[in-house]
Amino acid sequence: MVFVNWKITRDPFVNDVWTGVTEDIEGFYDPMLRTNLGEGKDTFSFKLTNFNDTLDNHFQVGDKITLRYGVNTLPADMTDDHIKMVGVITSLPGQEDGGANLLRVEGNNFSETLMNAITFINGDSLTIPNFLDQALQHIAAYNDKFRVTWHPGNKDVKTDGTAFPMGERWYNKSVKVLLEKYSSRKITEDVNYYWYVNNANQLVWRAQTEDVTYSFNKETEEYKAYKNSKDMKGIVNFLIIKANVSPKGNPISTRIDRAISRVKHGFKPKIITFDAKEGDNLVGLDGGVPDTFPFTTKWKSKVERAAAPFMTEGSFVTCDSLDEYDTAIIEQTKYLMIRTGNAYLDEHQHGKLSVELTFQPGKNWNIGDVISVTIPEIGKSNNAMRVRDAEYSTTTERYTLVEDEGTL
Numbered sequence: 001m002v003f004v005n006w007k008i009t010r011d012p013f014v015n016d017v018w019t020g021v022t023e024d025i026e027g028f029y030d031p032m033l034r035t036n037l038g039e040g041k042d043t044f045s046f047k048l049t050n051f052n053d054t055l056d057n058h059f060q061v062g063d064k065i066t067l068r069y070g071v072n073t074l075p076a077d078m079t080d081d082h083i084k085m086v087g088v089i090t091s092l093p094g095q096e097d098g099g100a101n102l103l104r105v106e107g108n109n110f111s112e113t114l115m116n117a118i119t120f121i122n123g124d125s126l127t128i129p130n131f132l133d134q135a136l137q138h139i140a141a142y143n144d145k146f147r148v149t150w151h152p153g154n155k156d157v158k159t160d161g162t163a164f165p166m167g168e169r170w171y172n173k174s175v176k177v178l179l180e181k182y183s184s185r186k187i188t189e190d191v192n193y194y195w196y197v198n199n200a201n202q203l204v205w206r207a208q209t210e211d212v213t214y215s216f217n218k219e220t221e222e223y224k225a226y227k228n229s230k231d232m233k234g235i236v237n238f239l240i241i242k243a244n245v246s247p248k249g250n251p252i253s254t255r256i257d258r259a260i261s262r263v264k265h266g267f268k269p270k271i272i273t274f275d276a277k278e279g280d281n282l283v284g285l286d287g288g289v290p291d292t293f294p295f296t297t298k299w300k301s302k303v304e305r306a307a308a309p310f311m312t313e314g315s316f317v318t319c320d321s322l323d324e325y326d327t328a329i330i331e332q333t334k335y336l337m338i339r340t341g342n343a344y345l346d347e348h349q350h351g352k353l354s355v356e357l358t359f360q361p362g363k364n365w366n367i368g369d370v371i372s373v374t375i376p377e378i379g380k381s382n383n384a385m386r387v388r389d390a391e392y393s394t395t396t397e398r399y400t401l402v403e404d405e406g407t408l
Contacts, residue, residue: 007075013062091211123167129166158190184343213369225358232351237261293406350406
């Protein structure tokens with residue numbers, strides 16, 4: 001027989017600091033914990049009966065909550081290995097149910113704070129892992145109480161053992177966008193990477209490989225509920241990208257197409273605005289638009305060009321006029337636009353199959369795990385799917401599995 005226990009503790013938030021003195025929370029019920037990949041929406045909740053309003057001022061927004069979850073384990077026997085989440089209270093809604101006065105405690109881990117942050121960092125001399133680590137450190141300087149740190153097990157070289165490419169100047173822009181961009185295989189020059197914030201509020205950044213963690217066969221294994229869905233809503237197969245104007249005021253734009261997806265799904269266009277700071281960064285590195293020529297850029301070309309201005313990948317560009325400088329900026333910016341656009345279309349040109357499975361407690365899969373799935377009615381036989389969402393309660397564990405690469 002399987003039984004589940006929770007141990008939930010609280011560290012009060014007093015005068016803008018945690019006291020460091022924890023207390024066990026007693027009498028809670030309906031605990032729920034949800035985690036997911038790459039969204040910054042990891043949450044928890046539980047309920048308490050508020051007898052005679054005694055809990056009205058007991059809990060405060062900002063209190064630190066640690067949730068331990070154990071299958072066939074007593075609360076007294078739980079260790080740090082049982083921690084599922086460390087977070088803070090964000091809401092304390094009250095409600096009445098059948099005459100009882102209830103208090104609902106809701107919160108999240110530090111992922112939400114991270115996803116709402118912006119960062120200011122010069123990463124053009126840092127490899128991607130160091131770039132991301134420095135971004136976290138910059139955020140922590142302004143948000144130390146809700147610090148998310150770089151996981152020590154994250155890779156510092158690509159899967160083939162070679163060095164990652166460098167980052168860029170990322171000035172006052174979203175950390176979520178930073179992570180999405182620098183986890184794409186077009187940018188890593190490796191495989192795609194996925195990320196999440198773990199139970200120690202560390203950023204886990206892992207290569208999206210198909211190394212199987214567990215397996216599931218719908219025909220032979222027990223489960224409580226099953227459903228599948230085909231997500232076709234986000235398909236994009238024709239991308240128009242617009243950027244800022246060049247130093248001479250010429251508009252910069254480009255188009256990227258995925259013909260096979262268009263044939264399969266119809267014309268699915270999207271217009272996106274390429275962050276103007278990408279182009280501005282080049283001029284900024286040069287100290288502004290030059291007023292004397294010849295001029296050699298302070299940035300190295302990413303493209304090859306056999307006409308004036310001659311551009312060689314990995315080399316600075318010498319321009320003999322403002323017209324040539326304008327062309328160099330346009331060519332380099334278009335390269336960056338196409339690189340970003342290709343990464344976007346790779347992720348959105350096909351629909352993805354997802355599977356939701358509900359089990360009795362004890363499965364204990366985690367987000368990021370790769371499951372070898374056999375479900376004959378949807379054509380899956382030992383196919384890899386990744387755990388995107390995990391939800392834990394006292395009576396069930398629910399997981400959503402998705403394809404890394406869309407097949408629909």
